[in-house]
Amino acid sequence: MINYYATEFIREGDNLGVFERVLTLRKEAHTHAFYAILFMREGSGLHVIDQKSYDIVPGGVFFIDRSVPHALEPFGKLKYTELILTPEFFGKDGEGENALRRVFYTDSEYQPSVTLNQDEREALEAILHCTSRECERRAGDFRAILRLYIALIGQYLARAVERARSELANRDPAYILSVTLEYVNKHFTENISQEELAGRFGYNSAYFSRMFKKHMGENLTDYITKKRIELAARLLVETDLSAEQVSERVGYKSKPQFYNTFTKYMNTTPRQYRIDAKQKT
Known part of the structure; x- marks a missing residue:
């Protein structure tokens, strides 16, 4: 199984990258040494994460932990935004890293997906756009701004997960x-x-x-x-x-x-x- 490293996609030392992906063929199971958050924009398919299957729908978000195998199988054309984060991005204290991981773990069980509602989707798409633009400009203390954007993304995802769990509890x-x-x-x-x-x-x-x-x-x-x-x-x-x-x-x-x-x-x-x-x- 292929294991990808962040330096294959982003410049060494950047520790963060935002990419627009288009997938038409199955992406076989692989792992990577970084965190990845996938924001599904268009299309449908199946996402197999750690041998468990999840439906892909527009507005779906997947958090892929380090070393967790996953595969993507599109049903036609699949468009999504991929956010790559290395552990080094969060600094030595690891608090931001742990906060992000806690969003997708419940009672130590890995639950890697959530589907955004329309308001959540629009807000996160706007933040992702700003994050991507900041990566391209690299002006001034852009890394500090990127940390703020990622913290904001984490907070929005935490709110979305909490909302989804509340809705499920009331079903x-x-x-x-x-x-x-x-x-x-x-x-x-x-x-x-x-x-x-x-x-x-x-x-x-x-x-x-x-x-x-x-x-x-x-x-x-x-x-x-x-x-x-x-x-x-x-x-x-x-x-x-x-x-x-x-x-x-x-x-x-x-x-x-x-x-x-x-x-x-x-x-x-x-x-x-x-x-x-x-x-x-």
Whole structure:
């Protein structure tokens, strides 16, 4: 995996850069030794960050921490502004650096995205424009002005994240669950993680887990397992697929894991279940 360094994009010693990007092809997974904030302007796509998928929409913002792998997959043409910041930009005390990182961490869990409303988007676009212009002019004590702009960007992002979290907290849990179940029921044979689902709604994993279990009476893993075993039982009866083929069809990569899970839930082995079902008919 490629690891990028700031000096590949900005002059050594600048520690900050603002770039307008246009992407039409997938940008494969990579890491970098600097912080990057991506402000999505036009287009849509999928952003995979640390193996979790996030939808790309206009007004979306992504904070990419150092050494975190991410990949971009545009659906057509994608336009965005990328802000690059090195740790050295924030100075030796690290307070500004820590303040920026805290915006996108909740209970130590990395939540790298937020979608801006129209007012937030207009304000941040104006600040980014001023930041870019200051980088180009390099007049007087421009670095001090840049630090002020970055602090202001951080404050606006913190406000946007807080607003988004407040809106999420006030959402009807029944709606969140209905959307979650609709997705899970379509994709339960795939590798679905609780963290990925929680991230789709801006929740941290622990809160999402508690909400799901409170309203469903079981955790997400058990729900997915039951869906897989129900499908496996149907395939064993209605098709001539081998147990190994059924295992793969319902989402298990390990035959022993499928065998043990099926036996636990159905109180019989896959082979015996098929025999018993045929005898009944």
